[in-house]
Amino acid sequence: MxxxxxxxxxxxxxxxxxxxxxxxxxxxxxxxxxxxxxxxxxxxxxxxxxxxxxxxxxxxxxxxxxxxxxxxxxxxxxxxxxxxxxxxxxxxxxxxxxxxxxxxxxxxxxxxxxxxxxxxxxxxxxxxxxxxxxxxxxxxxxxxxxxxxxxxxxxxxxxxxxxxxxxxxxxxxxxxxxxxxxxxxxxxxxLETGPYYYPPDLVTDQPERFIIAELIREQILLHTRQEIPHSVAITIEKIVEMPKITKVNAAINIERSSQKGILIGKQGTMLKTIGTEARQQIQKLIAGKVHLELFVKVEPKWRQSRLRLAEFGYQVEE
Missing domain, CATH: 3.40.50.300 (P-loop containing nucleotide triphosphate hydrolases)
Structure with missing residues (x-):
């Protein structure tokens, strides 16, 4: 209700x-x-x-x-x-x-x-x-x-x-x-004549949480090796809106332990680069300061599991 x-x-x-x-x-x-x-x-x-x-x-x-x-x-x-x-x-x-x-x-x-x-x-x-x-x-x-x-x-x-x-x-x-x-x-x-389906100032029907996850995934696509991008799923664990800053915690889900080292990079440099550039894009989205924390999880063969796909937001649409 x-x-x-x-x-x-x-x-x-x-x-x-x-x-x-x-x-x-x-x-x-x-x-x-x-x-x-x-x-x-x-x-x-x-x-x-x-x-x-x-x-x-x-x-x-x-x-x-x-x-x-x-x-x-x-x-x-x-x-x-x-x-x-x-x-x-x-x-x-x-x-x-x-x-x-x-x-x-x-x-x-x-x-x-x-x-x-x-x-x-x-x-x-x-x-x-x-x-x-x-x-x-x-x-x-x-x-x-x-x-x-x-x-x-x-x-x-x-x-x-x-x-x-x-x-x-x-x-x-x-x-x-x-x-x-x-x-x-x-x-x-x-197109045929018809009504407004949404308010005129709306540009998408997707929630900010979805767009934030996509902006993080974009930076992974841009910065990592070919073996990484297609086996990555992003889940937003928590968003806390404060008066002067928005805190975002996100998990980067990958399939193999070997990919974890690539994503994190030497002394954490790769993850830092991904986080910095994703944060800049997210700040444009919400028009405010963002504190972004990323951590990496290994979820073996998640792309082959209907259960994991559903958990990460990939479901067959009717």
Missing amino acids: DSPENTENIENLFTTIPIALPDFKSGFIAIVGRPNVGKSTLMNHLIGQKIAITSPVAQTTRNRLRGILTTPDAQIIFVDTPGIHKPHHELGKVLVQNAKTAIKSVDLVLFVVDGSSEAGTGDRFIFDILKRIDTPVVLGLNKVDLQPSNYQFIDDTYADLIAATNWSTVKFSATTGVGTQDLQQALINR
């Missing part, structure tokens, strides 16, 4: 949601594509604030993350999905299944590809999934700033791929911003 405080919070939320005008558009858009094509970078750019972590390491996104963009004419709820790939463990299966679930539960799909290279087998695999659904699709060719001068043959491979569909295509760069306004308008044009 909801407490009086929770009931009041819910009531306050709905009082801040305005009534949409008759021509106002809204809807949910899933951003899908192969790992590392720039889906999270794009969502951050469109929203104008960092809510999704980015990294050169493939398969950065794990949980389905909603980013909310509200303009005078529309409200778009972006669903940033894990990169669709061939899974190699239980975690991978959960991530791919959740991405496929997202595709079926939205109003529009934005299929993002790496426009600096020609269509590959991974793109064709996702195309085969999308062509079987009724949800409309917009193909987004990202990384046009990296296209070679003779780029036409690259564009042609994607044109050939979708030739039998009615999908529209937009070229852009999520890094430089070139073409992103055209993309935003193309997405709005494909």
Whole structure:
């Protein structure tokens, strides 16, 4: 049963949601594509604030993350999905299944590809999934700033791929911003009229605790060896808000004892670097000072355990 405080919070939320005008558009858009094509970078750019972590390491996104963009004419709820790939463990299966679930539960799909290279087998695999659904699709060719001068043959491979569909295509760069306004308008044009789903000033429906964990994981992706990133899960043990500082205790869960030494580093230098840079990002998020304490736990084969996956927040979404 909801407490009086929770009931009041819910009531306050709905009082801040305005009534949409008759021509106002809204809807949910899933951003899908192969790992590392720039889906999270794009969502951050469109929203104008960092809510999704980015990294050169493939398969950065794990949980389905909603980013909310509200303009005078529309409200778009972006669903940033894990990169669709061939899974190699239980975690991978959960991530791919959740991405496929997202595709079926939205109003529009934005299929993002790496426009600096020609269509590959991974793109064709996702195309085969999308062509079987009724949800409309917009193909987004990202990384046009990296296209070679003779780029036409690259564009042609994607044109050939979708030739039998009615999908529209937009070229852009999520890094430089070139073409992103055209993309935003193309997405709005494909949506139906609808209500505000969230208050206009909200940029995500995820709690701060989730974003903080992701910001810590991002620094691990950026600073550690290839063997570490995909076997790491972050759990926020405690957050204590004080008048002048917020204290955060977080556990870095890994699979093998050998990884502990890599994460901690010589005389603790690696863990200190991760903590310092994560703290700086968290302070931007909460607009205040943060004291961050990190400690490392060994959880053998957690990616293969449905129980551990659920404990760390990775569950199959219906």
